[in-house]
Amino acid sequence: MADSSAPAGGLLTTSDGRSLKSALASAQKRAKRRAFLLVLPLLAFIVITFIVPIGQLMHQAIYNDGFSANMPRVTAWFAETPPGTPPDETAWEALALDLKDAAAARTVGVVGTRVNYEMSGTRSLFTSTARAASRFEPPYREALLEEDAKWDDPVLWGTMRQVSDAYSANFFLAALDMTRDVNGKIVPMPEDRQIYVSLFLKTFLLAGLITFTCFVLGFPIAHLLATLPMRWSNLLMILVLLPFWTSLLVRTTSWMVLLQQQGVVNNSLVSLGLISEDGRIQMIYNQAGTIIAMTHILLPFMILPLYSVMRPIPPSYVRAARSLGATSWTAFRRVYLPQTLPGVGAGSLLVFILAVGYYITPALVGGASGQLISNLIAFHMQSSLNWSLASALAALLLGAVLVLYWLYDRLVGIDNLKLG
Amino acid sequence: MSESHTDAFVAFDRVQKSYDGASLVVKDLNLNIAKGEFLTMLGPSGSGKTTCLMMLAGFETATNGEIRLDGVNINMVPPHKRGIGMVFQNYALFPHMTVGENLSFPLEVRGMTKSTREEKVARALDMVQMGAFINRRPAQLSGGQQQRIALARALVFDPKLVLMDEPLGALDKQLREHMQFEIKHLHESLGITVVYVTHDQGEALTMSDRIAVFNDGRIQQLAPPADLYERPDNSFVAGFIGENNKLPGTIEALSDGKALVRLATGELIDATPVNVTQKGQKTLVSIRPERVEFKPEMMPAGAHMIAAEVLEVIYMGDILRARLRVAGSDDFVMKMRNTLGQTRLSQGDQLKVGWHPQDARALDPL
Ligand SMILES: Nc1ncnc2c1ncn2[C@@H]1O[C@H](COP(=O)(O)OP(=O)(O)OP(=O)(O)O)[C@@H](O)[C@H]1O
Ligand SMILES: [Mg+2]
Numbered sequence: 001m002a003d004s005s006a007p008a009g010g011l012l013t014t015s016d017g018r019s020l021k022s023a024l025a026s027a028q029k030r031a032k033r034r035a036f037l038l039v040l041p042l043l044a045f046i047v048i049t050f051i052v053p054i055g056q057l058m059h060q061a062i063y064n065d066g067f068s069a070n071m072p073r074v075t076a077w078f079a080e081t082p083p084g085t086p087p088d089e090t091a092w093e094a095l096a097l098d099l100k101d102a103a104a105a106r107t108v109g110v111v112g113t114r115v116n117y118e119m120s121g122t123r124s125l126f127t128s129t130a131r132a133a134s135r136f137e138p139p140y141r142e143a144l145l146e147e148d149a150k151w152d153d154p155v156l157w158g159t160m161r162q163v164s165d166a167y168s169a170n171f172f173l174a175a176l177d178m179t180r181d182v183n184g185k186i187v188p189m190p191e192d193r194q195i196y197v198s199l200f201l202k203t204f205l206l207a208g209l210i211t212f213t214c215f216v217l218g219f220p221i222a223h224l225l226a227t228l229p230m231r232w233s234n235l236l237m238i239l240v241l242l243p244f245w246t247s248l249l250v251r252t253t254s255w256m257v258l259l260q261q262q263g264v265v266n267n268s269l270v271s272l273g274l275i276s277e278d279g280r281i282q283m284i285y286n287q288a289g290t291i292i293a294m295t296h297i298l299l300p301f302m303i304l305p306l307y308s309v310m311r312p313i314p315p316s317y318v319r320a321a322r323s324l325g326a327t328s329w330t331a332f333r334r335v336y337l338p339q340t341l342p343g344v345g346a347g348s349l350l351v352f353i354l355a356v357g358y359y360i361t362p363a364l365v366g367g368a369s370g371q372l373i374s375n376l377i378a379f380h381m382q383s384s385l386n387w388s389l390a391s392a393l394a395a396l397l398l399g400a401v402l403v404l405y406w407l408y409d410r411l412v413g414i415d416n417l418k419l420g
Numbered sequence: 421m422s423e424s425h426t427d428a429f430v431a432f433d434r435v436q437k438s439y440d441g442a443s444l445v446v447k448d449l450n451l452n453i454a455k456g457e458f459l460t461m462l463g464p465s466g467s468g469k470t471t472c473l474m475m476l477a478g479f480e481t482a483t484n485g486e487i488r489l490d491g492v493n494i495n496m497v498p499p500h501k502r503g504i505g506m507v508f509q510n511y512a513l514f515p516h517m518t519v520g521e522n523l524s525f526p527l528e529v530r531g532m533t534k535s536t537r538e539e540k541v542a543r544a545l546d547m548v549q550m551g552a553f554i555n556r557r558p559a560q561l562s563g564g565q566q567q568r569i570a571l572a573r574a575l576v577f578d579p580k581l582v583l584m585d586e587p588l589g590a591l592d593k594q595l596r597e598h599m600q601f602e603i604k605h606l607h608e609s610l611g612i613t614v615v616y617v618t619h620d621q622g623e624a625l626t627m628s629d630r631i632a633v634f635n636d637g638r639i640q641q642l643a644p645p646a647d648l649y650e651r652p653d654n655s656f657v658a659g660f661i662g663e664n665n666k667l668p669g670t671i672e673a674l675s676d677g678k679a680l681v682r683l684a685t686g687e688l689i690d691a692t693p694v695n696v697t698q699k700g701q702k703t704l705v706s707i708r709p710e711r712v713e714f715k716p717e718m719m720p721a722g723a724h725m726i727a728a729e730v731l732e733v734i735y736m737g738d739i740l741r742a743r744l745r746v747a748g749s750d751d752f753v754m755k756m757r758n759t760l761g762q763t764r765l766s767q768g769d770q771l772k773v774g775w776h777p778q779d780a781r782a783l784d785p786l
Contacts, residue, residue, distance in 0.1 A: 319479055320512035322499040324526035325577065331500075334525070338516045 054398075061391035065166040066114030070107040071098040078164040083184065087157055092140035095151075096133060103130035117386060118170060118179075119159045125150055158182050171392035196376070196393065203373040204400070206290060207355035213295045214302040214351045215344065221299075222306035222343075226313070240303050248297065252364050255293045259284040259365075285367030293365045298354055302347035309343030345412050353401050373397060428452035428488070429613055430476065430581065435485035437471055437637075445471050447637040449485070453615065455580075458607050460616045462624040463634030464660070469617045472634075473583050476615065478502050489581065500529075505574035505582040505612075509589050511566045513558035519545070519569050520554040526577040544576040547606065564595045571603065575610065585617045596620075600627055621661050625649065633657050649708075654695060655783045658706040665712070665752050667705045668785065671696055679782045681705055683747045687726045690777035695784050702785040709741070709753040711779040714771050715763070725774035728752065730765050740765075746773065 012020040068075045073094035087095075102108040112126030129147050136143040144151045162170065162180065173179055173186060177194040181187050188194070221240065225233045243251060258264045266280045275281065283289060313336070321331035359374040366372070373393060380390035430453040437446035446468045453459050461469040474480040475487060478499035486493050494502060514522050523544055527537040545551045548568035558566055567587060574582055587603070588596045604627050607614050618624055624631050625645040633640045633648065633656075640660075641653040652658035659666070672688060673680040679693040681703060691705045713719055714728075731750060732743040739755050742765055746752035754773065756762055765771070 314510060314512070316508045316510060316512040317514060319477075319499070320506065320508055321514070321525070322479070323477055323502075323504060323506040324529065324573070325500050325503070326525070326529045327500055328498075330529055335514055339514075 057391045058395050060388055061171055061395045062169060063166055064114060064168065064171070064388045066110045067160070067163040068166045070102050070105070070111045071164070073098045074160065075164040078161045083161060086154070089139065089141060092144060093138065096136045096140040096144060099126070099130045100133040100136065103133050114163050115159060117174070117389070118163060119156065122156065155182050171388045172396070174389055175392040175396055199373050199376060200396070203356055206287065206372065207352050210291055210294050210298060210355045211348050211352045213291065214299050215348060217295070218299055218302035218306055218347065222303045222310055225303070225307050226310035227315070240300055243297065244300060248360060251297060252293055252361050255289070255296070255365055256284060259289060259292065284365050285370070287366070287370045289365035289367060290362045290370035290372070293361045294355055294358060297361060298351045301350045301354060305346040305350065306340060306343040309340050313339050341412070345408065349405070349408055352404070356401060357397060429455040429490060430615070431488040432472070433486040433488065435475065435482045435487060437468070437475060437480065438483045445637055449639065451632060451639060451642065453613060455613055456611050458604070458614045458616065458627060458629045460618060460624040460628040460631045461634055462618060462621060462631050464619060467634040468637045469634050470585055473585050473615065473617055477504055477506055477583055503579055505577070505579035507570050507574045507582070507584040507587040509586040511558070511570040513566055513569055513573070515558055518554065519550070519556050519558070522558070522569065523573050523576050526573065530577060540576055544572040547575070548572045548602070563591055564599065567591060567599060571606070575606070579612070581613045581615070583615050586619070588623065596623070603627065633660060635660070652706065652781065652783070655704050655706065655785070658781065658783060663709050663753060665707045665709060667707070667747055667749070669703060669705060671699050671701045671703055671782065674699055678777055681782060685747045687747055688724050689726060689780065690724050690775070691780040691782040692778050694781045696782045703782045704785050705780050705782050707775050707780045709755040711775050712754040712773050713775060714754065714773050716772070719774050720776055723774050723777065725772040728771055728773045730767055730769040730771070732767060733765055744773065
């Protein structure tokens with residue numbers, strides 16, 4: 001049984017006695033190494049421009065050391081004592097000395113801002129007290145309370161204890177319109193300060209609507225593109241792609257020219273007598289503006305995947321269905337449409353995901369009612385400088401999109417996706 | 421219209437078709453197909469076969485003329501109301517449906533009940549010996565299996581007329597021959613009328629009751645296979661069907677169904693006049709390679725023979741094929757059966773060849 005050229009157990013060897021597996025591996029090693037070197041630049045690019053920033057963003061959403069880094073003594077005291085401990089003289093001393101240091105290092109604003117996120121109206125307390133901090137003498141409790149009686153507020157101490165931990169889920173809570181009460185229990189925000197959840201919902205709703213209008217408008221165009229003779233379909237394809245070659249800003253502003261109250265469309269309607277001079281329709285700077293302009297901008301992303309699945313569908317399928325006795329509507333519904341579904345799925349997913357994160361267009365033509373969640377993220381990035389909250393919102397958006405992607409995979413199967 | 425056509429099951433009556441308004445793809449087509457007939461449209465690529473089939477199926481409209489089905493003008497009837505079964509070259513099986521769903525489709529759109537549908541689907545699948553594949557998707561079938569399913573689908577709703585556009589074009593030779601036999605068998609057992617398009621002449625000859633040879637938008641000849649092969653009406657048909665030797669010449673004499681033709685090199689040969697009418701006319705004489713004789717004892721008395729030189733002999737198994745130089749042309753072919761007593765020719769042999777006058781047909785010059 002033991003034959004040297006073909007040993008038992010299925011382990012094959014080459015003619016010079018090496019195992020086939022290792023021979024194959026060494027034969028392919030060079031090719032593999034070369035292939036890896038080829039993709040290395042791209043890999044580095046993706047890691048540096050994509051994975052690292054996103055990782056940082058995610059981190060920022062749960063990590064903010066604005067307080068802990070600048071108030072080390074107080075932070076240490078919070079770490080030593082159990083939650084709910086009333087501040088003793090050690091704590092007051094730590095606070096006074098930290099404030100003095102922070103004032104000297106000009107970081108007290110950062111500290112105040114961090115506390116202010118959780119408890120509004122406290123930033124000025126920190127900055128004004130810090131100005132006087134160099135004069136403080138023991139006993140520090142009296143000195144601080146003399147400066148401002150608000151320091152005695154147990155809610156303030158509770159909040160400081162919360163923010164002394166650099167890692168915190170509070171930004172996510174805030175992004176979901178929730179907060180912690182004095183005892184650290186998660187409770188909903190007061191009604192008048194709940195904005196994010198409804199904005200998320202509105203964003204998804206509008207994105208869904210835009211996806212739907214893109215589908216309704218894009219399907220016939222894609223079908224036309226796929227069935228016209230090559231010469232005409234190429235021309236039409238250029239028209240479809242033309243928006244890609246025009247600046248987004250130009251396209252958006254041209255919608256302003258068309259749709260504003262004194263714009264082309266309203267003027268035409270008035271001069272045709274269809275509407276009266278003071279019945280001019282508000283078509284822009286509201287949700288309608290966002291929907292119209294974004295549908296226009298995202299339409300190619302629907303048309304291209306649709307086109308790419310429609311082009312290879314031979315006309316003989318519909319013909320076969322017709323010859324088998326189906327009306328043209330039945331043939332379309334039962335035979336043509338099901339075969340375009342991978343394109344419909346890809347186009348819809350693409351448009352929806354792009355719409356959910358769109359920023360420029362709603363900012364320009366959305367008015368107050370047409371703002372989406374990304375506009376608020378931008379606001380927190382640029383104006384309120386609450387990067388942690390912006391990160392939390394962005395992370396939630398990313399999470400929602402990933403969930404959607406997962407759902408799509410479960411329902412339709414991602415391998416059924418055809419992007420072109 | 422004309423009374424003689426009313427008994428035809430399918431009738432093309434002076435049908436013309438143009439796609440661009442500038443040229444005719446189908447020129448004056450007149451064709452009557454009887455009930456239960458197997459008619460094949462045969463012709464080179466671009467000769468308008470598919471166009472004719474599509475007009476019959478209702479996917480193209482005739483630019484002029486009338487198409488009748490069972491005596492009724494169907495020019496304006498939409499495809500789904502014609503009740504014609506169709507097999508496409510690429511099968512056109514719906515990829516998102518199983519085999520069973522594909523077959524069930526025509527029954528569903530006709531509003532049949534589930535039990536009727538299941539029964540008919542099972543019967544149609546058994547007919548093509550594919551009963552076990554009812555839950556497969558078309559992509560999971562081989563070409564030949566897909567072909568059978570396409571056939572079953574076109575037959576499942578009991579159409580009286582079935583159209584097939586090069587249904588076997590994508591199969592290998594052996595499978596093609598097998599499927600030819602099966603289609604022919606189904607045609608006979610079901611009593612359906614079949615219009616079959618192919619550009620494989622072997623297929624046309626073995627399967628058809630009649631063959632319509634198309635060229636350039638016209639039917640060149642409409643005849644049963646044997647007639648078409650043995651008695652081509654014109655040079656195109658003679659050249660298109662089977663192998664053929666062509667000798668150009670002029671009519672020297674015409675008398676009681678016999679013609680004497682003088683070749684360009686001066687030799688005289690015998691032929692049967694087909695579309696020549698008078699002395700001095702130019703003609704093309706066509707002779708099948710297997711009807712060429714080189715043994716004088718096989719020739720009828722008084723028949724002419726002409727000199728030939730063997731250029732090449734190819735051994736093909738069942739036959740031997742010799743290429744000869746005859747009357748100045750180098751591509752005269754003679755086929756000999758490979759029998760035990762057959763004379764073996766070899767390159768350079770000088771001999772005389774001839775044929776029975778009825779085997780050579782004096783046709784129109786090309
Ligand atoms: N949809 C069309 N539009 C314009 N011209 C067409 C169209 N379909 C066919 N033709 C032209 O009509 C002529 C006949 O085409 P048809 O498809 O009937 O040929 P065919 O005999 O079926 O050829 P093949 O054996 O290659 O299938 C061709 O010259 C073709 O270019
Ligand atoms: Mg064809």
